[in-house]
Amino acid sequence: MKPRAVRVFAPATISNLGPGFDVIGIAVHTPGDEVLAKRQTATGLTFSVETLQPDVPRNAESNVAARVASLMLEEFKPSFGIRMVLHKLMPIGSGLGSSAASSVAAAAAVNALLPTPLKKIDLLPFALEGERIASGAPHADNVAPCLLGGACLIRSYDPLDVVPIPVEGSIVWTIVHPHIAIRTQEARRILPTTVPLSTAVHQWGNIGGLTLGLATGNARLVGTCTEDVIVEPVRAKLIPGFHEVKNSALRAGAMGCSISGSGPSMFAIASSTASARSVGAEMARTFSHIANLTSDVYVSRVNRRGVRILKTKQE
Amino acid sequence: MKPRAVRVFAPATISNLGPGFDVIGIAVHTPGDEVLAKRQTATGLTFSVETLQPDVPRNAESNVAARVASLMLEEFKPSFGIRMVLHKLMPIGSGLGSSAASSVAAAAAVNALLPTPLKKIDLLPFALEGERIASGAPHADNVAPCLLGGACLIRSYDPLDVVPIPVEGSIVWTIVHPHIAIRTQEARRILPTTVPLSTAVHQWGNIGGLTLGLATGNARLVGTCTEDVIVEPVRAKLIPGFHEVKNSALRAGAMGCSISGSGPSMFAIASSTASARSVGAEMARTFSHIANLTSDVYVSRVNRRGVRILKTKQE
Numbered sequence: 001m002k003p004r005a006v007r008v009f010a011p012a013t014i015s016n017l018g019p020g021f022d023v024i025g026i027a028v029h030t031p032g033d034e035v036l037a038k039r040q041t042a043t044g045l046t047f048s049v050e051t052l053q054p055d056v057p058r059n060a061e062s063n064v065a066a067r068v069a070s071l072m073l074e075e076f077k078p079s080f081g082i083r084m085v086l087h088k089l090m091p092i093g094s095g096l097g098s099s100a101a102s103s104v105a106a107a108a109a110v111n112a113l114l115p116t117p118l119k120k121i122d123l124l125p126f127a128l129e130g131e132r133i134a135s136g137a138p139h140a141d142n143v144a145p146c147l148l149g150g151a152c153l154i155r156s157y158d159p160l161d162v163v164p165i166p167v168e169g170s171i172v173w174t175i176v177h178p179h180i181a182i183r184t185q186e187a188r189r190i191l192p193t194t195v196p197l198s199t200a201v202h203q204w205g206n207i208g209g210l211t212l213g214l215a216t217g218n219a220r221l222v223g224t225c226t227e228d229v230i231v232e233p234v235r236a237k238l239i240p241g242f243h244e245v246k247n248s249a250l251r252a253g254a255m256g257c258s259i260s261g262s263g264p265s266m267f268a269i270a271s272s273t274a275s276a277r278s279v280g281a282e283m284a285r286t287f288s289h290i291a292n293l294t295s296d297v298y299v300s301r302v303n304r305r306g307v308r309i310l311k312t313k314q315e
Numbered sequence: 316m317k318p319r320a321v322r323v324f325a326p327a328t329i330s331n332l333g334p335g336f337d338v339i340g341i342a343v344h345t346p347g348d349e350v351l352a353k354r355q356t357a358t359g360l361t362f363s364v365e366t367l368q369p370d371v372p373r374n375a376e377s378n379v380a381a382r383v384a385s386l387m388l389e390e391f392k393p394s395f396g397i398r399m400v401l402h403k404l405m406p407i408g409s410g411l412g413s414s415a416a417s418s419v420a421a422a423a424a425v426n427a428l429l430p431t432p433l434k435k436i437d438l439l440p441f442a443l444e445g446e447r448i449a450s451g452a453p454h455a456d457n458v459a460p461c462l463l464g465g466a467c468l469i470r471s472y473d474p475l476d477v478v479p480i481p482v483e484g485s486i487v488w489t490i491v492h493p494h495i496a497i498r499t500q501e502a503r504r505i506l507p508t509t510v511p512l513s514t515a516v517h518q519w520g521n522i523g524g525l526t527l528g529l530a531t532g533n534a535r536l537v538g539t540c541t542e543d544v545i546v547e548p549v550r551a552k553l554i555p556g557f558h559e560v561k562n563s564a565l566r567a568g569a570m571g572c573s574i575s576g577s578g579p580s581m582f583a584i585a586s587s588t589a590s591a592r593s594v595g596a597e598m599a600r601t602f603s604h605i606a607n608l609t610s611d612v613y614v615s616r617v618n619r620r621g622v623r624i625l626k627t628k629q630e
Contacts, residue, residue: 023520153527155520155540163524163536194509197545203515204522205338205470209478211523212468215530221478225470230512 005038005313006112010105011303012090013097014173014260014267015141017151018226019206024165025097025141026151026214028173028300033101034087034310035065037109043081045069051088055181064099065106068130072110075126082110091296093181095261100142103130108147108307120147120306124162136185142261149306151214167302168217172276174268175260175300176245176283178293182238187262190238195230202229219271223255226269232258239264240291245283252282273299320353320628321427325420326618327405328412329488329575329582330456332466333541334521339480340412340456341466341529343488343615348416349402349625350380352424358396360384366403370496379414380421383445387425390441397425408496410576415457418445423462423622435462435621439477451500457576464621466529482617483532487591489583490575490615491560491598493608497553502577505553510545517544534586538570541584547573554579555606560598567597588614 011032015025040046047066049058060066065086073082084106090098107123107130127147128138144152144162151165195203206225213221236242239259245266249257253275254268266283270276280297287293326347330340355361362381364373375381380401388397399421405413422438422445442462443453459467459477466480510518521540528536551557554574560581564572568590569583581598585591595612602608 020519020523022516023523153520153523155524156517157520161520161539163527165523165527166531192512194511195515196509197507200510200515200518200545201337202471204335204519205468205472205476207519207522208335208338208468208480208526209470211526212478212480212530215527216481224476230515 541571
C-alpha cells in the first residue's frame with residue numbers, strides 16, 4: 001500500500017549556534033512548519049499556502065516549499081502529480097530556520113509519496129537548493145538538523161559533509177522571538193570579510209568546547225562556549241535591547257545566551273525546564289521593557305528526530 | 316615519610332593539532348624528558364643538564380626547567396633547597412613540545428618534594444611561565460596535555476581555561492621527526508595576522524569534527540578533520556619535502572597528516588599500530604629520498620597519564 005496523502009511537520013532550528021557560525025545547528029520541538037501533500041492525477045505541482053503572515057510568498061515560483069517540491073518532481077518524474085498545501089506556521093525572518101523548515105517539510109512530504117522513497121540524508125541536496133533560492137546561501141546548519149534531528153556539524157560545505165553530533169538530553173533551550181524581522185541577507189552583508197587570527201583562535205577554542213559540551217551533555221560547558229567573539233558583536237546591533245536581554249537571561253540563571261540564526265530570535269541554555277522557563281520570561285520582560293517589543297517564548301530540549309510524518313492516508 | 320629524591324618523566328606532545336592551532340594538543344608515550352630532583356640542605360636551586368645536544372641552555376637563568384623550579388621555590392619557600400638534573404632527551408626545535416616537557420618535568424619534580432604537594436592542575440601556571448620564558452608565548456596546548464595527559468582543549472587563554480577531551484584509545488599516532496630544527500618564534504612570525512572569514516568558518520568545521528572524533532574514538536573523523544587551511548599552508552614551506560611526505564603518509568594508509576607543533580615534526584593518524592608503523596616508515600623514507608633528511612619515527616597511542624614519577628627515594 002502506497003500513501004495517497006501525508007501531513008509532515010518540520011521543526012525550527014537554532015543555527016549559527018554560539019561561536020559555530022555557519023557550522024553548528026540544533027533542532028528543537030517547537031515551533032515548526034507543516035506541509036500537506038496529496039497525489040493528484042495531473043503531473044506537476046499544484047501549490048497553495050495557508051498562513052496569517054502577509055509576507056509569505058504565495059506563488060510556486062518564489063516559495064521555497066514549492067521550489068523544493070518541483071525539483072523533486074523533476075528529478076524523479078513520478079506518474080502522478082502532487083497537490084501541496086504549506087501551513088506556514090513559523091514567522092519568517094525570525095532566525096529560527098523558517099525557510100529551512102518549509103524546504104525540509106516539502107522534501108519529506110514529496111518523498112513519502114514517491115514509489116521508492118529516499119533516505120532522509122539523501123533529501124539534503126533538494127532542501128538545500130530551496131534554501132539557496134530563499135536566501136542566496138544554502139544554510140546547511142538549519143537544513144541538516146531540521147531534516148535529521150539532533151545537533152549537526154557542517155564540517156565542510158564543498159564538498160558538503162554533515163557530521164551528526166550525538167546529543168545528551170540534559171540541556172534545555174530557551175528561544176525568545178521578539179516581533180521584528182531581520183532579513184538574513186542584510187545580516188550577512190554587515191559581517192566582516194576578514195578576522196584577526198587571534199580572534200579566530202579564541203573562537204575555535206569555543207567551538208571545540210561547544211561540540212564537546214553537546215556530545216557529553218554538559219550544560220555548563222555549552223553555556224560557557226556559547227561565547228561568540230566574531231558574529232554576535234556585529235549582529236547584536238540589529239536587535240533592539242540585545243545586551244540588556246542577554247544580561248537578563250544570565251541574571252535569571254542561563255548558562256549562556258546568544259543570537260539564533262541571524263536573529264532577531266535569541267536563545268539561552270539552562271539545565272532544567274523550570275530554569276529555562278524563568279529565563280524565557282525574564283528575556284521577554286526585558287524585550288518589552290527596553291525595546292517595547294512583544295515576544296514569543298519557546299522552551300525545548302533538542303529534537304532528536306527532525307522532520308516527521310504526522311499522518312498518512314493509504315491508497 | 317617524605318620523598319628525598321624523585322625521578323620524573325614528562326612526555327612529548329602534539330600541539331596545534333590539525334586545525335586546532337594554539338587550542339588542541341595531545342600527549343604521547345614517547346619521546347620525553349626526565350628530571351632528577353633531590354633535596355639539599357642549602358636553600359635555592361643547584362641545576363645541571365645532561366644531554367648530547369649542544370644547543371640546550373646549561374645555565375639556570377636561561378633553561379626553562381631551572382626557571383620553573385626557581386619560580387616554585389620562590390613561591391613555596393621550603394626549608395630545604397633542591398639539586399636538579401635535567402636529562403634533556405628530547406630534541407629542541409622539534410615541534411614535539413620539548414620545552415613544555417622540561418617545564419612540566421621540573422614542576423612535577425619540585426612539587427613531589429614539597430611538604431604539601433599541589434594537585435597537577437595547579438602546576439599549570441608554573442609550567443606555563445617556563446614556556447613563556449622559552450618561547451615568548453605560553454603554549455598551553457603543549458603544557459596542559461604534557462601535565463595532565465590525554466587531549467586538552469585550551470578553550471581560552473585569558474582567563475586560562477583548559478578543558479580535557481575524553482579520548483578513546485582506538486587511534487594510533489605516528490610522529491616523524493626529520494633532523495632539522497625550526498625555531499618556534501620564526502614559525503610564529505610568518506603567520507598571517509588576519510584570515511578571511513570564509514576560511515575561518517572552514518577551519519572551525521574541522522575543529523568541531525576533530526574534537527568530536529577524539530571524544531568518540533573515530534579515527535576516520537579525526538583524520539578527515541586534521542585538515543588545516545590556515546597555518547599548515549604557511550608553515551609547510553619551512554619543512555623540506557612536506558607535501559611529498561604528507562602524500563606518502565596518505566598513500567600508506569594514514570587517515571590524516573599535518574605538522575606537529577610548529578614543526579618540523581609531522582604526525583599522522585592510523586587506526587592500528589601496524590598501519591601507523593608502515594605509515595611512519597614511508598614518511599621517513601620520503602624525507603630521506605626527497606630532502607636527504609634522516610628522521611626518528613615514534614608510534615604511540617594517546618598518553619592518558621601525562622607527567623609521572625618514575626622513582627621515589629624516601630627520607
